[in-house]
Amino acid sequence: MAAYAPxxxxxxxxxxxxxxxxxxxxxxxxxxxxTNQLGADPVRSFEHDLGIWALRFLCLGLLxxxxxxxxxxxxxxxxxxxxxxxxxxxxxHFAVYLTLDRGMIFSSIAADIFKRPYIMLGMLAFLLIIPLxxxxxxxSIRKLGPRWITLHKAVYIIxxxxxxxxxxxxxxxxxxxxxxxxxxxxxxxxxxxxxxxxRKKNDKRxxxxxxxx
Numbered sequence: 296m297a298a299y300a301p302x303x304x305x306x307x308x309x310x311x312x313x314x315x316x317x318x319x320x321x322x323x324x325x326x327x328x329x330t331n332q333l334g335a336d337p338v339r340s341f342e343h344d345l346g347i348w349a350l351r352f353l354c355l356g357l358l359x360x361x362x363x364x365x366x367x368x369x370x371x372x373x374x375x376x377x378x379x380x381x382x383x384x385x386x387x388h389f390a391v392y393l394t395l396d397r398g399m400i401f402s403s404i405a406a407d408i409f410k411r412p413y414i415m416l417g418m419l420a421f422l423l424i425i426p427l428x429x430x431x432x433x434x435s436i437r438k439l440g441p442r443w444i445t446l447h448k449a450v451y452i453i454x455x456x457x458x459x460x461x462x463x464x465x466x467x468x469x470x471x472x473x474x475x476x477x478x479x480x481x482x483x484x485x486x487x488x489x490x491x492x493x494r495k496k497n498d499k500r501x502x503x504x505x506x507x508x
Contacts, residue, residue, distance in 0.1 A: 313373055313377070314380065317376070317377070318383065320344070320348050321344070324345065338395045338396055341391055342388060342396060345388040345391060346384070346385075346388040346461065346464075349382075349384035349388055349457065350457050350458065350461055352378075352380045352381035352384060353378075353381045353450070353453065353457060354454070354475075354478055354479065355377045356381060356450070357450065357483075357486075358482065359371060359374045360486075360489070361482070364489065364492065364493070375431050378431060378450075382424050382425075382427070385421055385424055385457075386421075413459065413460045413464045414460075417460040417464075420452075420453045420457045420460060423449045423453045423456070424453050426446060427449060427450065427453075430443060451483065451486065454479055454482070454483070455479065455483070458475060461475065462476065
């Protein structure tokens with residue numbers, strides 16, 4: 296039986312290239328808005344595009360661990376960039392809602408939050424992702440120690456909240472929300488069963504007796 300091989304590390308051109316590619320869809324949506332190519336309701340379309348890309352990058356961030364465990368693709372070096380790109384999209388999504396959608400009328404925004412559950416869920420996801428973005432650096436990892444891991448487990452609240460925000464905002468459970476629901480549930484379910492899978496994988500490793508001194 297062949298010995299267990301650790302996941303192969305995939306080396307991409309650079310993390311900065313990932314940032315550039317990751318932000319391109321948002322810039323393209325902005326371009327479409329400037330050139331009046333976002334349809335009859337450009338603000339809502341722009342807002343939706345930014346939000347859906349935030350959800351996609353949140354999913355991609357959680358996909359890194361299953362890829363390493365199952366497919367032996369080690370993209371762990373890019374997980375922080377994926378999380379930060381997701382945050383930038385969340386921030387842009389919120390900024391468009393705050394300025395273009397609600398015109399900085401805070402009484403209207405407050406009423407909207409308490410009137411519409413999906414807005415409340417979106418605000419929850421936004422508030423929770425801020426400390427994760429602020430601590431996505433080596434200094435915070437050293438400073439917080441084990442608490443850093445606990446803090447970043449908030450992504451398991453952020454992702455379902457973002458998904459529900461998306462589903463409820465659509466007002467109908469069509470194919471697109473169904474696809475994202477399946478993806479999110481699969482990613483979250485994997486996190487629950489991962490300890491069992493890793494134990495089984497370790498049990499299957501060949502026993503190597505220690506050499507006598």
